[in-house]
Amino acid sequence: MVAQSLTAPSFASPAAAVAAFGAMQGQDLPGVLASAALRSTGEAVAAVFDDLAERRLVRGYPMRGTVFLMAAEDLSWVTALCAAPSLRAAAARRHQLGLDEEQLGRARGIAEEVLADGPLSRPELFEIWDAAGLAPKGGRGYHLLFTLIADGVAAYGPWNGSEQDVVLVEQWLPGIPGLAERFGGERLPAVAEFLLRYLTSHGPATLRDFAWWTKLTLGEIRRALPLIVDRLETDGADEPSYWRPGLLDEAQAQARASSAPLLLPGFDEYILGYQDRLFAMSATHHSRLVPGNNGVFRRTVLIGGRVRGTWARAGRPGRRSLEIEEFEPITDAARKRLAARFAAFPFAGD
Template sequence: MTRQIRRVPVAERRARLARRHRLVPGARAERPEDVAESLVALHATDPATVHLSAAARLRDPAVAAVERALYTDRTLVRMIGMRRTMFVVPTPVAPVVQAACAGDIARAQRRQLARDLTAQGHPEPVPDADRWLAEVLDETAAALERRGSAMPKDLTEDVPRLRQQLHMARGKPYAAIGYVTTRVLNVLSMEGRIVRGRPRGTWLSSQYEWHATGAWLRGGLPALDPHAARVELARRWLAAFGPAPVEDLRWWTGWTVATTKKALADLGPVEVDLDGIPGLVLADDLDPVPEPDPWVALLPSLDPTPMGWAGRDWFLGPHRAALFDRNGNVGPTVWCDGRIVGGWAQRPDGEIAVRLLEDVGAEAEAAVAAEADRWRRWFGDVRVVPRFPSPLQRELVS
C-alpha cells in the first residue's frame, strides 16, 4: 500500500512562521528567553540584532530586559555556534550547541591557527606550533580564572605570548600583520572554556569582557554526547523552522551531509511535500496550522527568521538582490503575511524609512507605516547602523 505523503503548501509554512516566530501580535512573548527558545538562537554577529530581534517579538520590548537575561540572570548566553557564527542562545541550549557544532569548529580553528603560526608567524615562524598553542591556551584560561574577568588587553599583560604576530596574505594587496589574541580567545570560547560577558560600552558595542565559563555559568557547560546533541539540535530546528528540506538544516547547522543524515535517522522526522519539494517535519507536528489574521513586521538585519533557511524563495520572492549583501547577510526587512515585501532603514534624524517592493494594498501599507512609527518611538535618540547593510538599506539612508 502506498503511503500518503502530506502536502504542506506555502500558505501553511507562512502561517507556521508567523506563530512560531512570534511575529503576530497574539504570539508575542513575555521574556527575551521565550523569544530565543522559539527561534533556537538569535543571531549576534551584530550585537544590535539581538535586541532588535527580541524587540520585534516582545509584548513589552526593552533593552533592559535583554541585558538582564544576558548579564544578570544569565539565562541567555552569547557563543559561537552554527556555521562559526555568533549567536545568543538560552543557557540550557548552550551545551547542545557546544557539543553539536562548536566543538568541531574549535578543533578545526585550533588546527588552522597552528598552521598559520608555522607558516605566517611574524617576524619568524613559531616552532612546534601545536605545543606552543596548547600552552598559550592553557595560560590564557588560567590568567582569566585568576582575574575573574578581563578585556583582551588585560590578558596580554599576563600572557605576553598573546602578542605573537601573524603576517597573513603576505605579498597580497590586502596583507596584514596582527596579533593572535582574538583568535586564541575565540578558540577558547569555541572549546567552551571561556565566555563573553557584558560589553564595554552600550548595547551596540562588541568589545566584551571575558569570563571563565564555570564562573559565569553555574556548573559551566555540561559535556553532552555529540551525536545526541545533534539529534536534539535538529529537533529544535525542525520545531521552529520545519517543515523544510534537509538542505536547509544542513546549511543552518553547518554540518556535513553525512552528519545531517545521521542525526535525522535517529530523530525520525516524517517526509512531506512542500509544493513539489521534499521536506521533513517532526512526527508529532503534522496537524494543519490555520492562517493567522493579517499581520506585518519590521525585522532587523541578520534576523533569525530570514536567516533560518537556505531556500528562501517561498517567503523572499524576487527581492534577494535588494535585501541581501554579497555574502548572504540579510538587511532590514518588511514582512506582510509571511512574506518579505520590502526593506527599511533608520535615517540619521531618527526617521524610519520604508520602501515596499510590491503592492500590499492600502490596509497593509497603513499597518507597515504604523509599525515603522512604533520602531521610531522605540529607538528614541538611539541610532543603529547595521554592520552588514543591504543595497536597499544603503539607498534609504543616502
C-alpha cells in the same frame, strides 16, 4: 512567521525564546538582541540585557564558525556537538596569522587567569594579550578568542553598554551541562534534541535546512530523526518538511496578523535560518538585501511575510527617523504601521 513567533510574541522571556530556537545567529549583536526581544517582550530590549546579566543568555561559536546567541544552559553541549569542523578549519588557517600551539596555549592560560576574577571587555583582554607579547592585531586576537570560545573555554556574557564582555565559562556558568552530563556523551540523542528545537521553531523546514544551519552531516541527522519524528507533523513529500503539531491551524487563525507590516533586524532567523531564502523574496530582491553577496544582511521590511524593502535608522540620537528603501511599492497605510513599529523597536542603544 507563526512558527518563529513573529505574528505575536509568545515566549515568557528572551531566554525562553532563544532556548526554543536552539540558537539565533548573532554577529550583528544589537540585531540579535532585538530578535530575541521581538519574540518575547515585543518591545523591551532591557529584558534581554537582564537575561545576559543574570547568566541566562550568552553568545558563543557553536557551529559554522559563526557567533550565535544561546541559552546559557545549552552552550556547552551544543558547542561540543557542532563546533569541531569550524575548529579544524581555524587550525588550518592559523599559520597564516603567524600563530602556533604554544601561543594558543599561552593565550588560553592568560585568559583563564584574568577572567577567573570576572568579565573583561574584548579590548581589555586584547591589551593583556598584547602586553604578554601575543600581538592581537591583524586578526590574531580574534582568532585566539574564537578558538577559546569554540573550545568551550570562554563566551560572551553580560552587556557592558556597548557590547558583551568576555567571560570564563567555568567561572561565569559553573555547572552547566556538557554533552556527557546532558546526554551521557551520546551524540544521537543530542542531535535529535537540537533537530526538534529547530523544526518546531523554524518549520516547515527540511533536514537539509538543519544540516546547512548546523553543518552536522545528513547521515547523522537522518539517524536522529526517528527519535523525535512522532512529535512533529510532515507533508510526506519526497524531501519532506516538518513542523510542530498544530502549526497549520495556528497559521490559519493568525492569517490577518501575519499580513501586518514588520521591521526585522539584519541577521534575523526568519531570513538566515534556512538554506533557501527565496520563500520570502525574489532572487533580484535577495541581491539587494545582501549587496555584492558580501555576507552583510540589511534590515528587512516584511509585509505579508515577504521582503518588500530594507530599512535604516537615520538621524542623531534623540532625533532618529525611519528610512525605507522600497523593493516594491508600500502603501501609506503600511508606512504608518511601519512608523509605529519603528517607534517601538527594541534598539540596543541610541
